[in-house]
Amino acid sequence: xxxxxxxxxxxxxxxxxxxxxxxxxxxxxxxxxxxxxxxxxxxxxxxxxxxxxxxxxxxxxxxxxxxxxxxxxxxxxxxxxxxxxxxxxxxxxxxxxxxxxxxxxxxxxxxxxxxxxxxxxxxxxxxxxxxxxxxxxxxxxxxxxxxxxxxxxxxxxxxxxxxxxxxxxxxxxxxxxxxxxxxxxxxxxxxxxxxxxxxxxxxxxxxxxxxxxxxxxxxxxxxxxxxxxxxxxxxxxxxxxxxxxxxxxxxxxxxxxxxxxxxxxxxxxxxxxxxxxxxxxxxxxxxxxxxxxxxxxxxxxxxxxxxxxxxxxxxxxxxxxxxxxxxxxxxxxxxxxxxxxxxxxxxx
Numbered sequence: 001x002x003x004x005x006x007x008x009x010x011x012x013x014x015x016x017x018x019x020x021x022x023x024x025x026x027x028x029x030x031x032x033x034x035x036x037x038x039x040x041x042x043x044x045x046x047x048x049x050x051x052x053x054x055x056x057x058x059x060x061x062x063x064x065x066x067x068x069x070x071x072x073x074x075x076x077x078x079x080x081x082x083x084x085x086x087x088x089x090x091x092x093x094x095x096x097x098x099x100x101x102x103x104x105x106x107x108x109x110x111x112x113x114x115x116x117x118x119x120x121x122x123x124x125x126x127x128x129x130x131x132x133x134x135x136x137x138x139x140x141x142x143x144x145x146x147x148x149x150x151x152x153x154x155x156x157x158x159x160x161x162x163x164x165x166x167x168x169x170x171x172x173x174x175x176x177x178x179x180x181x182x183x184x185x186x187x188x189x190x191x192x193x194x195x196x197x198x199x200x201x202x203x204x205x206x207x208x209x210x211x212x213x214x215x216x217x218x219x220x221x222x223x224x225x226x227x228x229x230x231x232x233x234x235x236x237x238x239x240x241x242x243x244x245x246x247x248x249x250x251x252x253x254x255x256x257x258x259x260x261x262x263x264x265x266x267x268x269x270x271x272x273x274x275x276x277x278x279x280x281x282x283x284x285x286x287x288x289x290x291x292x293x294x295x296x297x298x299x300x301x302x303x304x305x306x307x308x309x310x311x312x313x314x315x316x317x318x319x320x321x322x323x324x325x326x327x328x329x330x331x332x333x334x335x336x337x338x339x340x341x342x343x344x345x346x347x348x
Contacts, residue, residue, distance in 0.1 A: 001023055001024070001025055001182050001183075001184055002024040002025060002026050002180075003022075003023070003024040003080055003081075003082070003178070003179070003180050003181075003182070004021070004022075004023055004024075004137065004178060004179045004182045005021065005022045005023075005080055005087065005089055005105075005176070005177075005178040006019065006020075006021050006176060006177050006178070007019055007020045007021070007022075007103060007105075007152060007161060007176045008039075008161065008162040008175050008176065009152055009159040009160060009161050009162060010162055011160070011162055012159045012160040013041060013159075014041075014154045014157075014159060015041070016038070016040055016041060016095075016097065017038050017039060017040060017041070017154065018039050018040070018041055019038075019039040020036050020037065020038055020039070020091075020101070020103055020152070021036065021037035021039065022034060022035070022036050022080055022089060022091055022103065023035050023036070023037070024080055025053060029054075030053055030054060030055060031052050031053040031054050032052055032053075033049070033050035033051075033052035033053045033078075034049070034050055034053075034075060034078040034080070034091070035047055035048060035049035035050070035053055035055070036048045036049075036091060036093065036101075036103075037063065038095065039064065040064075040068060042065070042068075043064050043065035043125060044064055044065045044066055044067065044068040045060065045063050045064045045065075045066070045067060045068060046067075046068050046069045046070075046071065046095070046096060047060060047067065047069070047070045047071070048071050048072075048073045048075075048093055048095070049070070049071070049072060049073070050072070050073070050074075050075055050078065051072055051074075055070065057070055058130070059186075061126070061128060061129065061130050062122075062123065062126050062129045062130060062131055062132075062133045062186070063122065063125075063126070063133075064125045064126065065125060065126070065127050066126075066127070066128070069096055071095075071096055073093045073094060074093065074094075075091060075092065075093045076092050076093075077090045077091055077092040077102075078090075078091055078092075078093075079091075082178065082180040084112075085107055085108050085109055085110070085147075086107025086108070086109055086113065086141075086143065086144060086148070087105045087106075087107045087143055087176075087178055088105070088106055088107065089103060089104065089105040089106075090103075090104050090106075091103040091104075095154070099154055099155035100153075100154075100155060100156070101153075101154055102151060102152070102153045103151075103152055104149065104150070104151040104152075105143060105148065105149070105150050105151075105176065106148065106149040107143055107144060107147070107148045108147045108148065108149075109144045109146055109147040109148065110147070111144075111171070113141050114141070114169050114301075115139040115140055115141040116140055116141070116268060116299075116300055116301075116304060117136070117137065117138055117139075117140060117266060117267075117268025117269035117270065117298070118136075118137045118140045118179075118269060118270075118297070118314075119134065119135065119136060119137075119269055119270060119272070119295045119297070119314070120135040120136075120137055121313050121314055121317050122135045123135075123317055123318070123321065124313050124317035124320075126343070127343065128343075129321070129341050129343070130189055130190040130340075130341065131186035131187060131188060131189040131190065131341065132186070132187040132188065132291070132318070132321050132323070132341060133184070133185075133186060133187075134184070134185040134186070134187055134237075134263070134272065135182060135183075135184050136182065136183040136184075136185070136235075136237075136265050136266070136269040137179035137181075137182050137183075137269070138179060138180075138181040138182065138183065138234065138235070138266060138268065138269065139179060139180055139181050140177065140178070140179045141177065141178065141179075142164055142168060142173035142174060142175070142176065142177045143173065143174040143176040143177070143178070144171050144172070144173055144174075145163065145171070145172045145173060145174055146171065146172065148174070150174060150176070161174050161175065161176055162174065162175035162176075163175055165310075166303065166306055166307065166310070167303065168301075168303040168304075168307075169301070169303065181234060182234075183232065183234040183235060183237075183265065185230070185237055185265075187239075187263065187323075188289065188323050188325075188339065188341070190339055190340045190341060191325075191337055191338070191339050192337070192338045192339075193336065193337070194330075194334050194335065194336055194337075195327075195334070195335045195336070195337050198214070200216065200223055202218065202221065203218060204216065204223075205217065205218075211230060211231045211232065212228065212229065212230055212231070213228070213229040213231065214227075214228055214229075215227040215228075215229070216244075217244050219250075220250060222246070222247035222249060222250040223247055224243075224244035224245060224246055224247060224250075225241060225244055225245040226240065226241060226244045226245075227239060227240040227241065235265050235266040236265065237263065237264070237265045238262075238263070238264055238265070239261065239262075239263050240261060240262045240263075240264075241259055241260075241261050241276065242259055242260050242261070242262075243257070243259050245259070245276070245278075246278065248285065248327065248335055251278060251280045251285055252280060253280050253281055253282045254280065254281065255279075255280055256277065256278060256279040256280070257277070257278045258275065258276070258277050258278075259275070259276050260273065260274070260275055260276070261273065261274055261275070261276050261289065263291075267298060268298060268300075270295055270296050270297040270298050271295070271296050272291050272293075272294070272295050272296075272318050273291065273292075273293040273294075273296065274289065274290050274291035274292040274293050274294075274318070274319070275289075275290055275292050276288065276289050276290075283328065284326050284327060284328045285326075285327040285328075286324070286325070286326055286327075287323075287324070287325040287326075287327065287339075288322065288323065288324050288325075289322070289323040289324075290319070290321070290322050290323070291318035291319060291321055292319050293319070294315045294316050294317070294318045294319045295314065295315050295316075295317075295318055296315070297314065297315065320343050320344050321341060321342075321343060321344075322341065322342050322343075322344055323339065323340075323341050324339065324340060324342070325337050325338065325339035325340075326338050326339075
């Protein structure tokens, strides 16, 4: 994803929508173009997209309460840029009820922006996620109310955008927010199938293949996983274990291991941490991963400390996720894994 913009009007809702989320793509998998997520009053989402995009509907089960409709539409107006003055966005399309939707934001504030990093609490609304969504927003900021033309209308009816309840950087803000450099990671997508194997010479402490680097330590003739780093064009994401995650062949029946893990990207976006558990019997190995410590931000200003203190969901929502996997060895000697995520409904 190249850019992301969220526009809320929950306090002045439409009969169907409470917000819109324009996104811009330009890659070999999704294509090049714009889409707009319509956040519905029932918690589900409608996805409107240009014909130039090729989207996977299954990926949207981690958005809100899931996908209601995916609709290809023409967008006579579809532009979104961030410049020295702020957001410049102009969208128009027809929704599934035949209504004209207009979203226009023209920010002309001469003061310098003071963006920061954030883990978006996107996963908080997901009821049956197939993965844990980590939406890391770099250079994130809110739309300033001063010197800004802001227009949202549905079928000719103008809706007032929500405002941020506290000032930031001594300025009043809309709750509309954006990132010109988002990074979306899906942690441990649900899987049912064989595990691929990587052959490593004994004593090797680092292995890099395509966009992944493994950091290893050795004991008893087996490698243990200290960390896994995914490389990408925005910023690397590192997944670390303490103690190191054991090799499957070294896990003996009747034994268990507990440990901690840490997920971190750019320092400005903070980190996610929690606990892992491995239990083995004669037939299978059970793995459990819980981001129980939630998200730890790195606020650089007092207004952010206040925001995170008031909006506890920012830090706590990861703790409501739980990943479980059952691994069994086939007669052919291959490992098969069946994994899933579930929401606990509370912070553990």
